[in-house]
Amino acid sequence: MERETLDVDVLIVGAGxxxxxxxxxxxxxxxxxxxxxxxxxxEKAREAGAxxxxxxxxxxxxxxxxxxxxxxxxxxxxxxVREDRVYFLTPNGKLRFPFTPPPLTNHGHYIISLNKxxxxxxxxxxxxxxxLFTGFAGADLLMDGERILGVRSGDRGVGKHGERKAxxxxxxxxxxxxxxxxxxxxxxxxxxxxxxxELADADHPxxxxxxIKELWEVPADRVAAGTVIHTMGYPMRxxxxxxxxxxxxxxxxxxxxFVAGLDYQDPIFDPHVAFNHxxxxxxxxxxxxxxxxxxxxxxxxxxxxxxxxxxCYADGALIVGDAAGFMNSMRLKGIHLAMxxxxxxxxxxFEAIRAGDTSTARLHQFETKVDEGxxxxxxxxxxxxxxxxxxxxxxxxxxxxxxxxxxxxxxxPMRAQPGHARMKTLAEFYGRSGRAVPGEATNAIKxxxxxxxxxxxxxxxxxxxHEEDQPVHLxxxxxxxxxxxxxxxxxxxxxxxxxxxxEMVAADGGGKRLQINASNCVHCKTCDIMDPxxxxxxxxxxxxxxxxxxxx
Amino acid sequence: MILVIAEQRDxxxxxxxxxxxxxxxxxxxxxxxxxxxxGSGVGSVATELSAAQVKEIVTIDHAALEPYTPDGYxxxxxxxxxxxxxxxxxxxxxxxxxxxxxxxxxxMDRALITDVTAIKxxxxxxxxxxxxxxxxxxxxxxPLGPGPHFITFQIGAFRADQAAKGSAAAPVRPLxxxxxxxxxxxxxxxxxxxxxxxxxxxxxxxxxxVGRGIKGQEHLPLAQQLADALxxxxxxSRPICDSGWLPMERQIxxxxxxxxxxxxxxxxxxxxxxxxVGMKGSRTIVAINKDADAPIFEVADxxxxxxxxxxxxxxxxxxxx
Numbered sequence: 001m002e003r004e005t006l007d008v009d010v011l012i013v014g015a016g017x018x019x020x021x022x023x024x025x026x027x028x029x030x031x032x033x034x035x036x037x038x039x040x041x042x043e044k045a046r047e048a049g050a051x052x053x054x055x056x057x058x059x060x061x062x063x064x065x066x067x068x069x070x071x072x073x074x075x076x077x078x079x080x081v082r083e084d085r086v087y088f089l090t091p092n093g094k095l096r097f098p099f100t101p102p103p104l105t106n107h108g109h110y111i112i113s114l115n116k117x118x119x120x121x122x123x124x125x126x127x128x129x130x131x132l133f134t135g136f137a138g139a140d141l142l143m144d145g146e147r148i149l150g151v152r153s154g155d156r157g158v159g160k161h162g163e164r165k166a167x168x169x170x171x172x173x174x175x176x177x178x179x180x181x182x183x184x185x186x187x188x189x190x191x192x193x194x195x196x197x198e199l200a201d202a203d204h205p206x207x208x209x210x211x212i213k214e215l216w217e218v219p220a221d222r223v224a225a226g227t228v229i230h231t232m233g234y235p236m237r238x239x240x241x242x243x244x245x246x247x248x249x250x251x252x253x254x255x256x257x258f259v260a261g262l263d264y265q266d267p268i269f270d271p272h273v274a275f276n277h278x279x280x281x282x283x284x285x286x287x288x289x290x291x292x293x294x295x296x297x298x299x300x301x302x303x304x305x306x307x308x309x310x311x312c313y314a315d316g317a318l319i320v321g322d323a324a325g326f327m328n329s330m331r332l333k334g335i336h337l338a339m340x341x342x343x344x345x346x347x348x349x350f351e352a353i354r355a356g357d358t359s360t361a362r363l364h365q366f367e368t369k370v371d372e373g374x375x376x377x378x379x380x381x382x383x384x385x386x387x388x389x390x391x392x393x394x395x396x397x398x399x400x401x402x403x404x405x406x407x408x409x410x411x412x413p414m415r416a417q418p419g420h421a422r423m424k425t426l427a428e429f430y431g432r433s434g435r436a437v438p439g440e441a442t443n444a445i446k447x448x449x450x451x452x453x454x455x456x457x458x459x460x461x462x463x464x465x466h467e468e469d470q471p472v473h474l475x476x477x478x479x480x481x482x483x484x485x486x487x488x489x490x491x492x493x494x495x496x497x498x499x500x501x502x503e504m505v506a507a508d509g510g511g512k513r514l515q516i517n518a519s520n521c522v523h524c525k526t527c528d529i530m531d532p533x534x535x536x537x538x539x540x541x542x543x544x545x546x547x548x549x550x551x552x
Numbered sequence: 553m554i555l556v557i558a559e560q561r562d563x564x565x566x567x568x569x570x571x572x573x574x575x576x577x578x579x580x581x582x583x584x585x586x587x588x589x590x591g592s593g594v595g596s597v598a599t600e601l602s603a604a605q606v607k608e609i610v611t612i613d614h615a616a617l618e619p620y621t622p623d624g625y626x627x628x629x630x631x632x633x634x635x636x637x638x639x640x641x642x643x644x645x646x647x648x649x650x651x652x653x654x655x656x657x658x659x660m661d662r663a664l665i666t667d668v669t670a671i672k673x674x675x676x677x678x679x680x681x682x683x684x685x686x687x688x689x690x691x692x693x694x695p696l697g698p699g700p701h702f703i704t705f706q707i708g709a710f711r712a713d714q715a716a717k718g719s720a721a722a723p724v725r726p727l728x729x730x731x732x733x734x735x736x737x738x739x740x741x742x743x744x745x746x747x748x749x750x751x752x753x754x755x756x757x758x759x760x761x762v763g764r765g766i767k768g769q770e771h772l773p774l775a776q777q778l779a780d781a782l783x784x785x786x787x788x789s790r791p792i793c794d795s796g797w798l799p800m801e802r803q804i805x806x807x808x809x810x811x812x813x814x815x816x817x818x819x820x821x822x823x824x825x826x827x828x829v830g831m832k833g834s835r836t837i838v839a840i841n842k843d844a845d846a847p848i849f850e851v852a853d854x855x856x857x858x859x860x861x862x863x864x865x866x867x868x869x870x871x872x873x
Contacts, residue, residue: 292688292689293688294685294688294689295685449847456824456825456826457824457825459826460806460824460825460826460829461685461688465806465807468800468807469800515794517794519807550685
């Protein structure tokens with residue numbers, strides 16, 4: 001089949017903070033050197049920023065280096081952090097930490113909407129004359145042996161059963177000297193690249209968490225703008241990793257969210273249920289009551305830290321941002337590291353292209369830059385922290401304190417197993433009968449539709465839309481679902497998915513079958529990560545589909 | 553003066569134009585209303601529109617306006633609006649309007665308020681109510697800056713049958729506008745219908761909609777009987793269409809059609825917000841659902857908490873008497 005092709009010097013897959021920082025840095029280097037360099041950015045969302053979800057508190061260190069005059073250029077950083085509060089929650093009470101643990105001190109940082117921030121970055125990038133192809137997902141890697149030639153964008157106008165509709169347009173092959181993969185947490189292309197080139201270290205798999213967030217509008221006098229609240233404890237049990245956050249912006253806008261480690265053992269656990277319990281806690285309920293939920297979203301995040309970062313360079317390719325796992329789980333921050341990694345990748349790629357050598361050996365310089373710069377300085381001292389939480393909350397907290405003193409030392413790099421492998425079967429977790437008796441935290445509540453919502457209602461507020469007539473973009477080997485998974489785990493996909501994509505429904509002729517409501521998908525990637533049999537593969541739906549995270 | 557831009561295709565008037573005339577009449581308070589009708593060979597549509605209680609119907613009849621192109625419409629409407637110099641330009645929020653109105657407003661550097669559902673009076677100024685956040689909030693928007701302001705009205709927000717008719721036919725006046733056909737960059741193909749024999753539920757006066765409560769495809773004839781007895785169209789919530797029990801074009805809701813019939817009868821529909829946003833504008837909503845706590849009862853005018861398999865045959869029997 002004839003395909004259109006496009007040749008560029010650098011292709012960036014993903015217009016998030018990492019990808020756009022890479023693009024902007026390349027534009028700066030191009031200008032300074034007075035050289036021609038063609039740059040293209042692919043983004044699956046209809047517009048830049050639409051799929052961006054984060055808490056978010058921004059450490060502006062990388063931004064300051066990338067756009068020194070960011071204030072004059074109108075960066076949307078409306079809310080400097082004024083106060084940090086950390087609580088340990090019990091079912092009805094709270095215990096405030098007498099001091100804020102150093103990693104959670106946010107003095108000098110800003111509460112931002114990542115959606116607005118990325119939109120702003122996209123405008124800067126486009127004003128440098130860089131082509132931002134929004135609405136185009138990277139669907140396949142183009143490789144020649146071990147060399148990455150570029151990326152093929154997804155076809156459009158394909159019907160439910162794979163047939164070509166009147167609107168069919170085939171994807172475009174984009175060839176680049178260097179492809180920078182910034183496709184986000186569990187990016188579909190990075191996942192494939194890591195598999196083909198064996199870039200990950202089996203002893204230190206990436207560990208993930210899922211973040212669920214709502215944007216609320218409450219009476220403006222509830223909580224002062226600039227207040228940052230983090231919680232630990234309830235509703236998570238001691239062996240589970242997770243906690244809540246509340247960030248106050250001006251005019252009574254609150255970011256309210258909950259992060260749950262995707263390494264829980266209880267197959268009945270449901271992160272969305274935990275989020276609802278968190279909102280019903282007196283501390284949170286008191287802030288939200290009488291307000292309105294206006295937006296919802298969910299996204300996985302890489303929590304594994306330093307040791308979980310794969311090899312981020314290959315022949316003609318670099319991996320940056322969340323796709324690589326540049327995130328500090330102890331500070332709950334990754335935007336500045338994503339930006340920094342994008343900037344360093346841009347510098348590496350630019351120098352390599354000038355030297356006419358974009359081989360693995362040359363692009364290895366990216367790792368050197370990471371090792372010699374602020375990324376390692378920040379991540380290495382907390383290299384074992386998340387892994388320590390595998391031993392429970394108390395062990396994790398104890399080790400966190402210990403690492404602050406010792407600079408993260410432990411006898412050896414703490415190993416971990418992938419999160420999905422830690423999930424226990426119903427029989428293992430609930431005893432021989434295998435009958436799940438949910439604890440208070442996992443006990444689904446009936447949403448009151450004011451403070452708490454069911455997933456489907458929440459999905460509506462994510463603004464998610466997909467072309468309806470297209471193939472299902474969640475590839476599942478459904479043979480295991482109604483048989484072995486129902487018996488062993490009770491179909492946990494119905495619970496870990498925060499958007500009601502997976503549903504076991506009555507099958508014709510008795511029994512149950514898996515129904516995939518693909519158009520509810522908010523692109524969080526949790527299913528691809530957490531499915532205990534690893535039979536779910538997330539691939540990008542037709543470009544432009546997905547959530548619309550305005551203001552998130 | 554208030555200007556309404558009517559929409560026609562192949563000599564057939566889009567019903568939503570009457571809704572916009574109704575909105576204009578509510579807004580007018582003494583101001584004259586003129587209706588502009590662009591197209592080619594629009595004489596009979598102009599006659600149809602002249603029944604409205606308005607000052608005049610202004611036609612822009614030009615070969616370059618057939619078929620519709622955003623360039624052609626923008627090129628024709630800008631000089632027409634400048635010539636008529638209205639205070640406001642009102643349009644139905646159709647796909648066609650969405651295509652050219654932003655260009656037109658931007659070209660003239662005037663304010664555009666889209667998808668308006670109601671008109672309010674805020675301190676003497678007309679404020680336009682439009683949904684935000686998927687309908688969770690409604691914003692009252694007052695246009696600022698020099699006129700004319702462009703306003704588009706959501707389909708079903710005003711009722712076509714409430715557009716006042718004049719005692720005598722309004723005069724029809726052709727406006728001579730030259731459109732440079734060579735400046736039209738778009739070359740549209742013939743419109744294609746993705747789904748053959750598509751039903752346009754937005755035109756239905758009565759709808760019987762089924763949801764998961766119908767349990768199986770084999771029970772659909774029961775709902776069809778009720779629809780037949782009422783002279784209604786059959787529609788469904790998402791799970792029914794997802795299962796392939798009814799074609800996708802009969803799906804009501806955020807990923808299907810938005811409807812506002814006189815009667816909406818919901819059978820076994822829980823009332824997920826995705827469905828409700830597609831039917832909450834219905835004049836009378838009747839819901840039958842087993843679960844008395846189902847959210848559908850929050851929007852229903854009449855609710856029956858009961859088994860549809862008992863209720864529906866009884867209603868059908870009663871209707872057939």
